[in-house]
Amino acid sequence: MRAVISLASRSLAAMSVMVSMSCTAAPQQAAAQPPGFPDLGGFALVPVDAYLAEPGRGPRFAYFSTPYNIQCLFEAGEPIPAWSGQGISCHGDMPDGDPCVVGTAAAAGSGPAYAITRTADKCGTPFTRGALLNSGQKVSFRNATCAVGADRLVACLDTTSGQHGFVLKPSGSEAF
Template sequence: MKSVKVVACIAVAMLASSPIAAAAPPGFPDLNAFTPVDPQPYLGASRYLDNDDNDVGVWFSTSDGVVCSWAYFPKTLQSPMGWPGISCMGNIPGIPDSVPDNGGPGCARVWPQPISSDFVFDRHGGACPPFSGAAVLNAGQKIETGDATCVVGANQLVACIDPSRDKGFVLQPSGSWVF
């Protein structure tokens, strides 16, 4: 009987992860090419992005100076908002020239619009603060929760997807883009 439960759990896990790969548009990295990490060390206050240390979220940094965060809603506790709100800020490479500089202090960022949840870029002329305290997600790794997946690759690649909305972004020097 135990083996039946194990097989059932494996089947559910495989089915749960397959929509992410199907939702990714052409040019999005192959999520299966990245090694998954345990999300537990990445859970904490998403303080860099929402200024509310009481919110529990997933947050990580990269060795290239980007920090990403989203609200953590496990599959068993779906968000009342229905989306995780993945955001990244920092030394984001390849932002399209059409994105205006909003001036003032701060970093570049990519974030979802509140109502549509479409991702947009934002640029500021100031310097980025050092991101201390966020666990590093290394090149070749991915972090998956019930509501989001992000990968970090070589050459400043960061890509994230919200599978429930089929929306996300790719950050890379050759041209960052949203979908």
């Protein structure tokens, strides 16, 4: 009986130490943004309400346009299932096109990664759906954040399943 009481006492003491350590452990840092992705902390957050479009049916989306002839959207409905991404998509004049390439940056199939593709749209086609998101601003809803920067920068991050999204910029656009 003494052996059982001794074992129970040691187990209880060990559990107390583990609980105490977990309560005092340093907080975990947020996941780092992908290499080459701009620091979103340097952009002014604007309320998503100005960019919402209420559909007749189906999910609600946030739409915005940029000063660079690119329009973007992402799902901003309630609720968004935990397993579902928000479908960030930008379409328009790609900043690294020479002289002009119209393309789309969006989710690549059913996985979490994003891709940039060319489209058959003609250069000069206006891509202006949604309210203007100015340089230096960002808009965010749940796991989707998009920012517009100087020098034709457009960057979007989807953190639903890790760190995925894209950066559109003259020095080279990239999806991840």
